[in-house]
Amino acid sequence: MSEQKNLSKTYDPKVVEEKWYQHWENSNYFKADADINKPHFSIVMPPPNVTGMLHLGHALDNTLQDILTRYKRMRGFNTLWLPGTDHAGIATQARVEAQLSSEGTSKDELGREKFIEKAWQWKEEYGSTITKQLRKLGTSCDWSRERFTMDEGCSEAVKEVFVRLYNKGLIYQGNYIVNWCPHCETTISDIEVEHVDEDGKLYYIKYLTEDGTDFLTIATTRPETMFGDTAVAVHPEDTRYAHLIGTNLVLPFVNKPIPIIADTYVESEFGTGAVKITPAHDPNDFEMGKRHNLSEVVVIDSKGIMNDNAGMFSGMDRYECRKKVIEELEKQGLLIKADDHGHAVGHCYRCSTVIEPRVSKQWFVKMQPLAEPAIKVVKEGKVKFVPERFSKVYLDWLDNIRDWCISRQLWWGHRIPVWYCQDCDELICTKDEPKVCPKCESTHLEQDKDVLDTWFSSGLWPFSTLGWPQDTKDLQRYYPTSVLVTGRDIIFFWVARMIFTSLEFMGEVPFKEVFIHGLVLDAKGRKMSKSLGNGVDPLEVIEQNGADVLRFMLITGNTPGNDIRFQFERLESARNFANKIWNATRFVLMNLDDYEEGKFTPEYNMSDKWILSRYNSTIKDVTRYLENYELGEAGRKLYDFIWNEFCDWYVELAKARLYNKENTAVRYTAQNVLATVLKGTMELLHPVMPFLTEEIWQVLPHEGETIMLTSWPEENEDLINSEIEEQMNLAMEVIRTIRNLRSEVNVPLGKKADSILITHNEKSFNILMMAKEYIKSLATVDNLEIEIEMKDEPEQSVSAVTKGVEIFLSLKGLVDVEKEKARLNKELDKVNKEIERLDKKLSNEGFIRKAPADVIEKEKEKLVSYGADKDALLGRINSLG
Incomplete structure (x- = not known):
């Protein structure tokens, strides 16, 4: 037994929390031991960005993980909660570029190698900010095993995975529609696109028929992309246009013929039911273009500037181009009208620039072969979602999976392990930098300039952090992990990727359960954001x-x-x-x-x-x-x-x-x-x-x-003991009722009252006798009589009934009865006046006819409430004699 100590008069969490966390960490209480042969519990922390600051989402997510970890540790499990951070490609590069700008230089002036050095310096200086903040929350992670998605071990795992997938034919290079940020000049993943509702315009434009005798009106929100149109589409069952399918229209400004095609994707009710198809600048048009073998004409470059395919509008910013195109269409009599149109517009999560869907040459992962086993393990219950309803969200996404664009046009990140021979164009995919071309033995080799999507490395998190591709003790002991705790908003982008990569490279699921939590909203149910100013700093x-x-x-x-x-x-x-x-x-x-x-x-x-x-x-x-x-x-x-x-x-x-x-x-x-x-x-x-x-x-x-x-x-x-609980519940209910009676008639707190309890139930009688001292003490009762039958009802008393027990509380000597009656009658007068007022109001035909239904209903509710108050007051007055 420990030596007895005291607590300070008031609880000061700051003193208590700083003291104990430092003690826990210094004592290595959080540390796991892979050599201990006990049942294990392991969990990997969803890695926050190194650029991040602790927000309420982190606080909720890590609190849930910490509760589970501390619980399992106390249950005797060999427990590992493995922490780490993500290199956050776009965000970190933006931070470093901003720092360079403040110093009067830029990444381009520095060059790639020097820029990467700067980025690592920034990471070393600021990258631990969020992990220090997580400590303030009380997270009991094994900090000795902290990982970073670009540390040596994780980098080794990334290269191993890329090369294996490439050699298996699951990674390929090709032209595909991607989310492109003209400011960051890189592709970004779907999760990095924030959709914002904006007021825009729906423009109705004439596309003339090839012989010039007629026209078709198309409706579009983005007229600046029309230079990349390669078709106009209508629904095959739209009788308005059935006779035109297979004929050509002339594309304004470009003056080239484009076909009218039929596709069920078109919504006949939207606009005119005829839509322009721009496969190089719209993901849905891209898919339609593949179905109809349409060409892809890129008209906007990587900086959001119109290229040569835009003709007279070449060199303009895309929004300037939109304005000029509309002016020119009006001059030529081709603009019919422009209606107000609200729609969701995708923005880059990092810089808020409007995303430009754009066809470009990128690296992709073939998803279908990887998705099938990932679907199977959830359907078979090898990975369970909590709550189970989220398994449907997961399965729906994988059932409709598209190939994953994994390349990013950045310098900070895992550089793609592919080299190109400058003499024979041979492509070399290997973990280690090659010295010579295996085909022509040239030494003129150049590595691919792109880096991998951040999700590529975080998708390996459950096993790369435990030492894979090496067969480490940690990997043997703690894989698969026990549970993943994460938010509902990244089921697609992270959870699914961890499952299919783990199945591919470990042959086993990464975790047995996925515990999904929601988002932390403000008091009004809105997402917290800087624009709304409703954020709360944990x-x-x-x-x-x-x-x-x-x-x-x-x-x-x-x-x-x-x-x-x-x-x-x-x-x-x-x-x-x-x-x-x-x-x-x-x-x-x-x-x-x-x-x-x-x-x-x-x-x-x-x-x-x-x-x-x-x-x-x-x-x-x-x-x-x-x-x-x-x-x-x-x-x-x-x-x-x-x-x-x-x-x-x-x-x-x-x-x-x-x-x-x-x-x-x-x-x-x-x-x-x-x-x-x-x-x-x-x-x-x-x-x-x-x-x-x-x-x-x-x-x-x-x-x-x-x-x-x-x-x-x-x-x-x-x-x-349910019987004891039942007995105490009766005693506590009697005590509560006596307290309420005392309160109702204003018996002073320090004064003891006499009370009589009557019950016709022998069992209740025995319980009350056992609890007699409790009732006297906690209900402030002096003389307490407990009877099976009432003898004489006490004068000047109030009463109540609870759980079959009649309770009489004597007021003799405790309350000035006449004064209390006067007070109650005064309250009764007020209540009667309110009842009279409401009766008149609800009898007024003018009020009933003009007032909204909810206002009338509220007045009726008030009347019922005052009626109940009146009955209670009359009961109290009568009880006083």
């Missing part, structure tokens, strides 16, 4: 309230997969909860000064048996909730038990025995139960609120160095 929340409070607030009231609203009221509730625990602990400690464990054999009374039953039921429920990823329910259960049952009831019930210094055995039992239940409850709460629980656990009687490594509480089924 570091500020931690500074003001503590990490435990933020953690508890984030997980309670939340169910797996659903979004959560950040509300400061809930944060305050969590802070009050922490203070409640702190103050209850201080009270317990003040009464443990002479406590010596094992000094007596506890002799439990009804309240002891009740709290031990509730405690063991709580262990059982919390354990079940954690095993089923219902972390919010676990938090709610602990809140209810600690606040309502332990603090508000048992601590109060124990006071009389604690203050009984003469009967040390009775005092000891109360001390023993308080210390045992409080310590065990802190162990149950530890995964959720690690700092507070460590501080409290250390000052309670305990064994061991840290709560982190103590054993998880095990329920004792023998102590779970």
Whole structure:
């Protein structure tokens, strides 16, 4: 047993949290040991960007992971939570370029090699910012195993995977439609495109028939791309245009014939039902172009400037071109009208530039062969989604998978391991830089300039971080990992890629379960963003309230997969909860000064048996909730038990025995139960609120160095007693009812009242007799009579009935009856006036005719409520005689 200590008067999370995290990390409590032959639990952290700052999404995601990790560690598992960061290609390059600009230079002036050196310097200086912030949250990662997607081991894995996939024919180079950012001058993935609703125009333009005698009107939002049109499409069942299918139109400005084709993709109701097809600048047109063997004419270059194919508009910015095209169409009489049209426009997530879909030569992964086994493992239950409904989201995406563009036009990232011979054009794909061309033996070799999509390296995260392609101890012990915790917004882009790469290279799933959580929204249910100014900085929340409070607030009231609203009221509730625990602990400690464990054999009374039953039921429920990823329910259960049952009831019930210094055995039992239940409850709460629980656990009687490594509480089924709980529930309900009666008639807090309890049920009678002292103490009752039959109803009393027990509370000598009657009659007058007012209002035909239905309904509800108030007041007045 530890030496008894004290707690400060008030809970200061800053002092507590800084102290304990440093102690935990310095003591290597987070560290896993691959040599320990115990059941293992492993989890990899979704790597945040090295450019990132901690936001509420990170806070939620890492809190959930930390709860699971701490829980499994206490259950005796050999536990590894592996942290790391992502190199974030576009974001990091943008940061370094901005730094260079402030220094009066640029990446192009430096050259690729010097720029990469600068990027590594930036990473070393700023890349640990977010991992330091994660520590403030309490994350119990094994920081000794921290990884980076561009560290030596991960880079080795990336090259190995690329070369194997290339040699297998699953990586190829080709022209394809991609998301292109003209500002960053690179392709970006679908997840990096942010769609924003914008007000635009829908332009109606005449395309003349080839003989010039007629025209077809097409509707488009992007007239600047018309130079790349290679067809006009209509729906095959649209009778308006059936006779024109197979004929040609003349493309304005370019004056070349383009065919009218039929395709079911066209929506007859949109615009005129005839749409221009630009395969090189629209993903849907690109697919249609493939179906109809249309050519791809690129008209906008990598900087968003019109190229030579735009003729007289060449050299213009795409938006300037749009304006000039519309002016010229009007001059030629080819613009019919321009309607207002709202639509979603894709923007680059990093610089907010409007994305330009564009055909370009890129590297791709063939997805169909990789998707099939990834679909199979989910359908067979080898990978389970929690909640299960997200498996459908995953499967729907993989069923309609397109080849994955993996090349990016950046300098920062994993450079594609492909070299080109400058003499014979041989393509060489190899992990190590070749010295000579294997075909012509030339030494004039040049590496591909592109780097790989960031998702390519993060898709290998579950096994590359454990040492693959080497057969390491960590890989043998911790792969496959136990669970992945991540947000619903990256199921497609990360979860699916980890599954199919792991199946391809490890022959096994990367994790058995995927625990999906929602997004953290603001109080109004909106996504947090800079533009709305509704973001909340978790570091500020931690500074003001503590990490435990933020953690508890984030997980309670939340169910797996659903979004959560950040509300400061809930944060305050969590802070009050922490203070409640702190103050209850201080009270317990003040009464443990002479406590010596094992000094007596506890002799439990009804309240002891009740709290031990509730405690063991709580262990059982919390354990079940954690095993089923219902972390919010676990938090709610602990809140209810600690606040309502332990603090508000048992601590109060124990006071009389604690203050009984003469009967040390009775005092000891109360001390023993308080210390045992409080310590065990802190162990149950530890995964959720690690700092507070460590501080409290250390000052309670305990064994061991840290709560982190103590054993998880095990329920004792023998102590779970539904009969005792039923008995105490009756006693507590009677106490609540007496308290309510006292409150209703304004009995002063310190004054004791006499009470009579009548029950015709012998079982209830016996329970009330056993609980008599509890009722007297907690309901502030002086003389308490408990009877089977009523003898004489007391004068000047109020009454109520609960659970078959009639309760009479005597007011004699406690309340000035006449004064109380006067007060109640005054309230009754106010209520009667409101009832009269509402009656008149609802009888007024003019009001009923003009007022909205919801306003009328609210007035009716008020009338019903005031009626109930009137009945209650009359009842109270009558009870006073």
